[in-house]
Amino acid sequence: MSPDDRRSDTMVKTVPEAENQHTPAVKAAVPTPVSVAAAGPHDVVDHAIARPVFETRDLAVLYGGKPAVLDVTMKIPEKEITAFIGPSGCGKSTILRCLDRMNDLIPSARVEGEVLYHGHDLYGSGVDPVQVRKRIGMVFQKPNPFPKSIYENIAFGPRVLGMKGNMDEIVETALRRASLWDDVKDRLKDNAFGMSGGQQQRLCIARALATGPDVLLMDEPCSALDPISTGRIEDLMHDLKSSVSIVIVTHNMQQAARVSDRTAFFIVDLDGGEDRRIGRLVEYGPTGRIFTNPHDTRTEEYVTGKFG
Numbered sequence: 001m002s003p004d005d006r007r008s009d010t011m012v013k014t015v016p017e018a019e020n021q022h023t024p025a026v027k028a029a030v031p032t033p034v035s036v037a038a039a040g041p042h043d044v045v046d047h048a049i050a051r052p053v054f055e056t057r058d059l060a061v062l063y064g065g066k067p068a069v070l071d072v073t074m075k076i077p078e079k080e081i082t083a084f085i086g087p088s089g090c091g092k093s094t095i096l097r098c099l100d101r102m103n104d105l106i107p108s109a110r111v112e113g114e115v116l117y118h119g120h121d122l123y124g125s126g127v128d129p130v131q132v133r134k135r136i137g138m139v140f141q142k143p144n145p146f147p148k149s150i151y152e153n154i155a156f157g158p159r160v161l162g163m164k165g166n167m168d169e170i171v172e173t174a175l176r177r178a179s180l181w182d183d184v185k186d187r188l189k190d191n192a193f194g195m196s197g198g199q200q201q202r203l204c205i206a207r208a209l210a211t212g213p214d215v216l217l218m219d220e221p222c223s224a225l226d227p228i229s230t231g232r233i234e235d236l237m238h239d240l241k242s243s244v245s246i247v248i249v250t251h252n253m254q255q256a257a258r259v260s261d262r263t264a265f266f267i268v269d270l271d272g273g274e275d276r277r278i279g280r281l282v283e284y285g286p287t288g289r290i291f292t293n294p295h296d297t298r299t300e301e302y303v304t305g306k307f308g
């Protein structure tokens, strides 16, 4: 499947090109977050991304009417690895879930603002959420294989989506892309629960890859894994990024520094008291800069381990 097939217009309605640009007027309209310190001469959110796979504009999520994350305006580049970091509760998973419409599955969640996917409104009325999840795969913290054989775990998605082609080849290709083929080629009929934790996580990655996505969202994919399994997943991410755009949530600063091209730092803003905890994007830019020359003191304190 070519990248162009993957973003055919059957899924989404088009946002006019002129609207799909951050004009100075739009940027100026983005409110300065309450109690977020002024960023001095720097623009702490780097908008200079030529080909974004996602663009969020004033993205906000409320649970039961209570805001959890506000004012997230950012562009996520294509075919790179973007890391979301920040203390617990700052909204990393919530924002990640906005990128494949998984918050739709949480009845109390309300998404406000815009998410553009290759310039198309992901929340537009013509969008089919099934097609969204075909193109935008998600891998969770805890490996969650289906209680089925290794083969059936991979074949499930392509079958549900009615994908054409030889299923054995689809399964082998996905397992090879996830560096798992050599481990499992002689036991494809075995139950997936018999695999190690690291193998199960690579199986979940292979399962996500089987439908030919162009984005992989990963929410702390290594936090349940040992260092060797973690290293294999990181190597895999590196190999995949030539064909897939990746967004990873991680609590591991070293991991963000090792694997990502860009890093977004979120914070929990107390915004008037403990009972009003609101997540906000504080700083976003090339990973090297975020870790060596952060422009906001809170980013510096977080990446140097002084809080969080």
Ligand SMILES: Nc1ncnc2c1ncn2[C@@H]1O[C@H](COP(=O)(O)OP(=O)(O)OP(=O)(O)O)[C@@H](O)[C@H]1O
Pocket: 063, 068, 069, 086, 087, 088, 089, 090, 091, 092, 093, 094, 095, 106, 108, 277, 279
């Ligand atoms: N399903 C939900 N219902 C109600 N509130 C929620 C729900 N999911 C998240 N929240 C709230 O939204 C805020 C952001 O949560 P989220 O899980 O996105 O943070 P996080 O940065 O991923 O945290 P962690 O690092 O602990 O995973 C928190 O205050 C959390 O309590």
Ligand SMILES: [Mg+2]
Pocket: 092, 093, 094, 219, 249
């Ligand atoms: Mg989370």
